[in-house]
Amino acid sequence: MNHKRLKRRSSRESTRATLSDVARMAGVSAMTVSNFVRGKPVGLNTRKLVAEAIERLNYRPNLSARGLRLSEEYSVGLVIADNDPAFLNDPFISRLVSGLSNFLSNLDYTLDVQGVTPERFNNATILTKVGNEALCAILCGRRSLRYQHLETLQRLGQPVVLFQEIFKSSSPNVVIISQDDSSGGKQLGQYLLTKGIRSLLFVRPALDWCAIERRERGLRSVLAKASVDFNTVIAASERYEDVQRVLKEHLGKRAPDAIVAATDSMAAAALKACQTAGLRVPEELKIAGFNGFDVWRYTTPTLTTAVSPAYEMGRHAGELLIARLRTGKFPTRNVVLPVRLQIGESTG
Amino acid sequence: MNHKRLKRRSSRESTRATLSDVARMAGVSAMTVSNFVRGKPVGLNTRKLVAEAIERLNYRPNLSARGLRLSEEYSVGLVIADNDPAFLNDPFISRLVSGLSNFLSNLDYTLDVQGVTPERFNNATILTKVGNEALCAILCGRRSLRYQHLETLQRLGQPVVLFQEIFKSSSPNVVIISQDDSSGGKQLGQYLLTKGIRSLLFVRPALDWCAIERRERGLRSVLAKASVDFNTVIAASERYEDVQRVLKEHLGKRAPDAIVAATDSMAAAALKACQTAGLRVPEELKIAGFNGFDVWRYTTPTLTTAVSPAYEMGRHAGELLIARLRTGKFPTRNVVLPVRLQIGESTG
DNA sequence: TTGAAAGCGTTACCAC
């Protein structure tokens, strides 16, 4: 008896009321309290007694106990493998997480976020222990590493949604949600053709990232058919300074009719580089980017961009996972969401 | 026997190996497996047998069971009360969450995110059930509602960190972390005085948000002493169009020497409004904002801004919570982190 | 409508 109390106090949590504490105080059985808490029918008198006891003891059900009993966690895990400690600053990721978290919150599911460096991916608690009913993963980093991660995820034997991944999954447990970057590239290319460009410079980061390759391929495919002169230049990173450095060198030669950057923030950097070099945008040179998050709106002129459905991707992941949990299988295999062209001032 | 198996299969999860499954396969007791898993000393032979069984059965420890047994969850909850479903898009919030999540991930803690509308705050699972050892909360919305939320949080009897809140907490369980917005306003004011301004327009959203009041008060206090003409104009919201609308009306009269906006994105909108009105920035009019997240860098000219330590605030919250969990009490009461002035081109 | 018992997967606490 006393023993019990002592044990509980030894934990870090201050002692918490349990179902039986409430039952004892209300003078009913634990089951009655449990029924009350879960909205099952309970006698009118008992009802009042129990409600009062709960209030007085400040009782809240213990999710671990319930989860253990039911093998249901009402929680989805999200692992983000990224070298940047501030991974959520990436607007793609933050929108995606918003969409996911929102959808799950509405269904009273919780989202469990864990960021991890690609190297330590396999040791992430969220993967080595079981605490979620399903998982989502955003993998950044080198292709070979990502492939290992995918295999790790497949072995888990849990429903998993992956984002923006190039690999096909061979497991019925794994679904991949992507955006149609290739179409984004094509739309941008077709639009620029209507502006009569004859040469184009594509600026991309060194990074091994499949979305960017798809953007470039889509763009190139359209422009090649029209025999537009297509060149690619690689910046050390997505960072402002790196883009400006590489462009400064390049603009010294002969300026192209248009610059398309792999992301809007790179496009913004390119824009400044051009303006600094005395090139008028869009009159002498058109500029466009990808993503459509926020940057486009703050530049002068505003940017033309292929808008990413990041928020929708997160939301969609939530839908798929919940459907999978409820019905036992994913309603679809891989999903590709559309990208939309948004015209700004930077392409005249 | 069979009965057991059937029960397990009836749950949504596909059947998962447990400690005793591993024990049985390895021909040892459950305790030995448990010891192995947790890195306690285990005989060399046994070690191999157990490792193999774990691999073969794809065993992963169940967090609910461990949590129940130990009353430790290794998980911190974060509730965000916000009307915007895409709450994480707010760069202040996303940075804060990055900092928090990162710190926790390094200690193998998980972060449990739940967004909720202010009206439904009290019903958020994360508050009504116990599944985390500690909580963080970001409260948006009307002051009276926020005050209720604070009371809810205090009643929880769990360690709680709140951000950017105006109320003082009377509970030893609750710590509030803020940024020194008032100082940010003063720094900006002092700097602008060195530029010789004689009149200033402060642009703020209608929103009832304490940070903004502190910014305004800090700014005003410095400028009042120097008898600078100080006016405030209120935009319907933080949104681009709302800021531009309200400024267009105002600039029609007599333009001030400087405009300071409550946030950088509002400052960016103000900047465009001024440029559209034919005012040269910074020559005829200086502009500055608050936050320093990303916007400042994309505008032309770049913005002078008071930089928010949002990432640090999240990190700090993690530190305080972990200290609290380990030592039983918070090492400090309320915390105010410094804001730093960053000079851009918009103030000449 | 209410209650008693059993068990979910794990670990602390002894014994051996």
Added chain:
DNA sequence: GTGGTAACGCTTTCAA
């Protein structure tokens, strides 16, 4: 080093 036992808080099952 190893293993048996009991308990964490809850809900399903079955009986009253």
